[in-house]
Amino acid sequence: WGQRAEYAVASARQQIGDIVGCQSSEVVFTSGGSESDNLALRGAAMAARSAGRGNHLVVTAIEHYAVLNTARQLRELYDFDLTVLPVDSFGLVSIDHVAAAIRPDTILVSVMYANNEIGVLQPVAEIAKLVRQHGVLMHTDAVQAASQMELNVDALGVDMMSLGAHKFYGPKGVGVLYVRNGVSLEPVMTGGGQEQGLRSGTHNVAQIIG
Numbered sequence: 001w002g003q004r005a006e007y008a009v010a011s012a013r014q015q016i017g018d019i020v021g022c023q024s025s026e027v028v029f030t031s032g033g034s035e036s037d038n039l040a041l042r043g044a045a046m047a048a049r050s051a052g053r054g055n056h057l058v059v060t061a062i063e064h065y066a067v068l069n070t071a072r073q074l075r076e077l078y079d080f081d082l083t084v085l086p087v088d089s090f091g092l093v094s095i096d097h098v099a100a101a102i103r104p105d106t107i108l109v110s111v112m113y114a115n116n117e118i119g120v121l122q123p124v125a126e127i128a129k130l131v132r133q134h135g136v137l138m139h140t141d142a143v144q145a146a147s148q149m150e151l152n153v154d155a156l157g158v159d160m161m162s163l164g165a166h167k168f169y170g171p172k173g174v175g176v177l178y179v180r181n182g183v184s185l186e187p188v189m190t191g192g193g194q195e196q197g198l199r200s201g202t203h204n205v206a207q208i209i210g
């Protein structure tokens, strides 16, 4: 019975890998979009700190609070520097603003794919290209985009991407963080080492299959 459950989790992981165009080992199951955003930001910030490289994060002013308040907490409690990029009257981030924000000590840029209130789509692929040219990690919160938009992580060129199942016909309480092979994150949930050591805890099997 246990092996059947394990197989079902592995095939759910493969299904997500097929949708986003990645390997199963790059799919981290979480409790939802919020946790995925937390793991991306906190995980990258803490990994950079423990490696002694970089202290600066860049997000946009219209991120979901799962990103924005995580970034603010990293600034207020952990002394990271934070740049919050403005958007124009259409809610769009300018590539020039992203370019101007990147510094030698920038760790991560997080720009959401589709906004949860006004639906604006950011030019994630163009921003990701620029960001990664500077050797900086690129995360996108694709929770709202998942049901509608291209999700191929290589086409988007992102290092990390958050998904939440209940925003694309799945159950509430489960999500995914795609983490590109080679990206170094500190776990925010420590324990028995499940999910490549990034998210410990016994799998929520029914939710993951859902």
Ligand SMILES: *Cc1c(COP(=O)(O)O)cnc(C)c1O
Residues within 6 Å of the ligand: 031, 032, 033, 034, 035, 037, 064, 066, 112, 114, 115, 116, 141, 142, 143, 144, 164, 165, 166, 167, 173, 174, 175
């Ligand atoms: C809903 C939402 C989240 C949070 O996802 P949960 O699965 O509810 O935790 C994060 N970002 C965006 C853009 C969302 O719409």
